[in-house]
Amino acid sequence: MDSDSDFYGDEETVSALEARVASFDVHNPYETCPSARQLTESIPAFLARLPPATTDWRPGLDWIWIANPFHPPARAPLLAQFRKGGAERLALFAQFEKMTTTAAGGRGGGGAAKAQRDVAAERREAVADLKALAGACHVVTGKWMLFPEPGQVNEVWGKVARATAEGGLGTVAKVETRIESGKARLVCVYTRDFRDKEDVARVLGRMRELELVRPEGRQIYYKSDAWTELGIYGGNEWGIGASMYSSNEIFGYIKMLASGSHDMLRES
Known part of the structure; x- marks a missing residue:
């Protein structure tokens, strides 16, 4: 290796990569929301400003939000x-x-x-x-749900927030503010479309890499916003499952994808 520039690529490669970065239309759907991370705010500053373990609920501050700034705006749901x-x-x-x-x-x-x-x-x-x-009706977003205990919520949220801001997790994430001490918090990691099983699996795989979930550990569940809009919760009167997927199901899907059983998966 002749120089540091060899490690990063030749001038043509570097120029192409810089052009790709410049072409990203970064945006923040929560630009005017004080309970969300702003693009001018570093992740450490955001986490310090709104630590979920000690940020109390009040009107207008029931959730703390962060968006993937590289994700294109979604179509407005009907x-x-x-x-x-x-x-x-x-x-x-x-x-x-x-x-x-x-x-x-x-x-x-x-x-x-x-x-x-x-x-x-x-x-x-x-x-x-x-x-x-x-x-x-474009009501296709959904989320993986985590329930960390109060003592772990800052650590869990920190991992989710950093990965979301870097564009490597889902489209948006949110965490509950504190209503009562000792209560587990809900952290939601959103994907763009519950019908896109491969993307749902990709996000779960990234959560595994972040040690937020394990195949042999406690299951987590994925719920669509469509079901939330219709009031389809656990024990509903229609007998419809409240969750679209479980982590065990999707880890099995990932394993089959890795084995090359593509045709069988697409039929499931």
């Missing part, structure tokens, strides 16, 4: 249309379930078992319809 259409589809499913189970009550033999199968099939169809509606 929330009103999605909520209306989603509520109508859920109501249709609830009506079908009620009619099917009521009719089965008057039959003997295997009537109840058949009703359960019919309801399960209709539920799967309703979920597929809701996902399609979410895509049409």
